[in-house]
Amino acid sequence: QVQLVESGGGLVQAGDSLRLSCAGSAPPHSSYAMAWFRQTPGKEREFIAAITWTGDRTSYVDSVKGRFTISKDMANKNTAYLQMNSLTPEDAAVYYCAATFRGSWPPRRSDFSSWGQGTQVTVSS
Numbered sequence: 001q002v003q004l005v006e007s008g009g010g011l012v013q014a015g016d017s018l019r020l021s022c023a024g025s026a027p028p029h030s031s032y033a034m035a036w037f038r039q040t041p042g043k044e045r046e047f048i049a050a051i052t053w054t055g056d057r058t059s060y061v062d063s064v065k066g067r068f069t070i071s072k073d074m075a076n077k078n079t080a081y082l083q084m085n086s087l088t089p090e091d092a093a094v095y096y097c098a099a100t101f102r103g104s105w106p107p108r109r110s111d112f113s114s115w116g117q118g119t120q121v122t123v124s125s
Helices: none
Strands: 003-007 010-013 018-025 033-039 046-051 058-060 068-073 076-084 093-100 119-124
Touching: 003 093, 018 033, 018 093, 018 119, 033 068, 033 076, 046 068, 046 076, 058 068
Parallel strands: 010 119
Antiparallel strands: 003 018, 018 076, 033 046, 033 093, 046 058, 068 076, 093 119
């Protein structure tokens, strides 16, 4: 299992940017893909973006392509970021970080077994 802690959520206005961070903690010599999901009340958790351990591959849901960027801290591969630009009220949600040791790409939602507690993103119009 990977312990994950998200940070960086908050209240912004439509059109603003926000960067989320996810700090992972895993046994030594572990390597795992990381991803961001989001969820609003009454809806299923939605995949947003994923990145491999080495950061050489990324995957995005169509609705955020061109606006959101997932990246890794290459000095500390246990940390991932989600840069969110041109935010709209439809992006408001609780954002969750997730991790998987499975090597298949792109990862499926069911591959992710480690989850953070989530960070709230609110976008006012």
